[in-house]
Amino acid sequence: MTLRKYLKSKSLIIFIKFISLASFVIFGLAYGARTDYIETLVIIFFFQEVIVLFLSYIKKKKYYTQINEVLSNLDEKYLVTEMIEDTDYLEGKMFNEWLYEIDKSMCDNVSAYERRVKEYKEFIEMWVHEVKIPVASIVIMCKNSKNKLKNIENCNEIEEISLENYKKISIQLKKIDTFLEQILYYTRSENTKSDYLFGKCNLKDIIKTVALNNKDDLLEKDIIFDVNVDNISVITDKKWLIFIVNQIVNNCIKYSDVKKKESYIKIVAKDEKDYVRLDIEDNGIGIDSKDLPKVFNKCFTGENGRVFNKSTGIGLYIVKKLMDALGHKIEIESKKHEFTRVRLVFGKNHIVNITDL
Numbered sequence: 001m002t003l004r005k006y007l008k009s010k011s012l013i014i015f016i017k018f019i020s021l022a023s024f025v026i027f028g029l030a031y032g033a034r035t036d037y038i039e040t041l042v043i044i045f046f047f048q049e050v051i052v053l054f055l056s057y058i059k060k061k062k063y064y065t066q067i068n069e070v071l072s073n074l075d076e077k078y079l080v081t082e083m084i085e086d087t088d089y090l091e092g093k094m095f096n097e098w099l100y101e102i103d104k105s106m107c108d109n110v111s112a113y114e115r116r117v118k119e120y121k122e123f124i125e126m127w128v129h130e131v132k133i134p135v136a137s138i139v140i141m142c143k144n145s146k147n148k149l150k151n152i153e154n155c156n157e158i159e160e161i162s163l164e165n166y167k168k169i170s171i172q173l174k175k176i177d178t179f180l181e182q183i184l185y186y187t188r189s190e191n192t193k194s195d196y197l198f199g200k201c202n203l204k205d206i207i208k209t210v211a212l213n214n215k216d217d218l219l220e221k222d223i224i225f226d227v228n229v230d231n232i233s234v235i236t237d238k239k240w241l242i243f244i245v246n247q248i249v250n251n252c253i254k255y256s257d258v259k260k261k262e263s264y265i266k267i268v269a270k271d272e273k274d275y276v277r278l279d280i281e282d283n284g285i286g287i288d289s290k291d292l293p294k295v296f297n298k299c300f301t302g303e304n305g306r307v308f309n310k311s312t313g314i315g316l317y318i319v320k321k322l323m324d325a326l327g328h329k330i331e332i333e334s335k336k337h338e339f340t341r342v343r344l345v346f347g348k349n350h351i352v353n354i355t356d357l
Contacts, residue, residue: 063092134172201238224264234346247315252282281341287334296320
């Protein structure tokens, strides 16, 4: 900052002070004030203003020069707030505070972005690993079927084997489809603002769609699907809610207890005064009490995942993330070897602010 530029920036103030001084001299002479008194006051005023302007210029020049030198020597310019020294004039202090707030906001945004990218990368890597397993199983089963068919003459036996392999292939393909759904909705959940379509959704229709999606698994494991849902509607995104309920039902099927004589999944909807709740309960293996608070954590599998070795720990994480984004609530309670109940809570007449998502 040069002296010329500084004086130019102060030109309006200097002009106003000059007019004030000229007015003072004119009125002084008009009222008969002594000329030597007026000259003395003018000289004092002039030197006072020159000194004030000069000191102000020196302080500001030092401050701006410091910032300019720091920025010139820094490769990572956002670190400027860590390098500049405090100043003793008001504008400089305020400018430092603004720089700090801007820098903090930028760092917070960068950290949030890096965290999202890291989560996304981890999920992609895990998903690729998981999806390879059922694909490899399909390849092996097809090879085995081909070898068996070469040594078989009885057509009925061929038909039975083909049917059995078809069932196995269908199961593996269902796993692939589930993983594809998870990665699809996980990816979409990172940028959901443009993907929402809120409307009135009938819970009975939602459950019917989920039941059809899982009918083969329900029949395969002989699970009773007990639905007690009247024509109750909620305001939400139908597509996302189908995915959420489907993930929960998948977990119910996956962790059903084969040792029990009868396995069931009960779905009940209740229309309360201020909200609608949808309870999805099963009598499967349950969740250990120490694992219950962590079931919505990303990639948390807990004791069940370690014992049964068929859990990624991503399903409920995505479900919780989507429920929060939609403005709904999700609760879970369980008792090991007895039951697990997941409750979805939909507030009535709630307003979802998309800009906050």
